[in-house]
Amino acid sequence: MAATPRGTTPVPPDVRPRLTVLSGPSGVGKSTVVAHMRKEHPEVWLSVSATTRKPRPGEKHGVHYFFVTDDEMDKLIANGELLEWAEFAGNRYGTPRAAVQERLEKGEPVLLEIDLQGARLVRESMPEAQLVFLAPPSWEELVRRLTGRGTEPPEVIERRLDAAKIELAAEPEFDTTLVNTSVEDVARELLALMDVV
Numbered sequence: 643m644a645a646t647p648r649g650t651t652p653v654p655p656d657v658r659p660r661l662t663v664l665s666g667p668s669g670v671g672k673s674t675v676v677a678h679m680r681k682e683h684p685e686v687w688l689s690v691s692a693t694t695r696k697p698r699p700g701e702k703h704g705v706h707y708f709f710v711t712d713d714e715m716d717k718l719i720a721n722g723e724l725l726e727w728a729e730f731a732g733n734r735y736g737t738p739r740a741a742v743q744e745r746l747e748k749g750e751p752v753l754l755e756i757d758l759q760g761a762r763l764v765r766e767s768m769p770e771a772q773l774v775f776l777a778p779p780s781w782e783e784l785v786r787r788l789t790g791r792g793t794e795p796p797e798v799i800e801r802r803l804d805a806a807k808i809e810l811a812a813e814p815e816f817d818t819t820l821v822n823t824s825v826e827d828v829a830r831e832l833l834a835l836m837d838v839v
């Protein structure tokens with residue numbers, strides 16, 4: 643039988659790697675862990691979400707997020723182009739569906755970094771997905787990290803900490819919890835959960 647070049651034939655669903663969802667409160671270190679992991683394993687594909695939030699200094703369109711207007715977000719939702727979407731602390735965020743499906747069909751590992759509401763929606767629509775919760779070592783440390791990052795004004799931090807209380811209470815809904823004490827350790831554990839190493 644002739645060899646089939648990788649990527650031309652969809653991998654059957656039963657041997658496709660599972661989609662992994664990483665969630666956790668704002669400031670717990672999700673972006674830091676994922677960036678660390680992808681520095682050594684750039685083959686781990688991270689979905690780039692669409693958001694109505696304004697870019698932080700250094701954030702690039704198409705890399706960190708697709709920064710869209712409210713009208714553009716309305717259209718993405720109306721056209722069914724998002725796998726899931728949610729409103730978080732006054733902005734909307736959503737996962738572009740096509741890119742995720744393409745990767746899964748090729749048999750590549752897929753990682754979504756999304757909020758609790760999004761994780762719940764993915765669990766409903768894709769029960770085979772694994773849900774990973776990133777927890778802070780303590781509440782005080784979470785406040786320290788979110789404040790120390792210096793990217794949000796105090797009222798936005800308050801809003802995110804309110805959301806964090808709800809998210810922390812939902813931890814038992816997840817398949818696995820990783821406590822972000824050491825970025826290196828968590829990145830390694832996440833890679834293992836994704837069957838990358």
Ligand SMILES: Nc1nc2c(ncn2[C@@H]2O[C@H](COP(=O)(O)OP(=O)(O)O)[C@@H](O)[C@H]2O)c(=O)[nH]1
Nearest residue numbers: 668669691727728730735736737755756757760
């Ligand atoms: N449901 C959903 N949540 C998302 C998506 N993209 C990002 N988020 C979440 O939205 C929340 C706010 O993200 P962001 O404004 O970048 O703040 P940060 O998590 O503190 O860096 C975080 O919990 C993200 O994981 C998405 O496509 N869908």
Ligand SMILES: Nc1ncnc2c1ncn2[C@@H]1O[C@H](COP(=O)(O)OP(=O)(O)O)[C@@H](O)[C@H]1O
Nearest residue numbers: 668669670671672673674787791822823824825
């Ligand atoms: N394990 C850790 N120990 C100490 N500081 C951390 C750790 N992980 C992340 N941080 C810091 O916490 C802040 C929030 O991290 P970030 O990755 O932006 O969080 P999130 O993406 O979950 O909102 C950043 O300043 C980051 O450098």
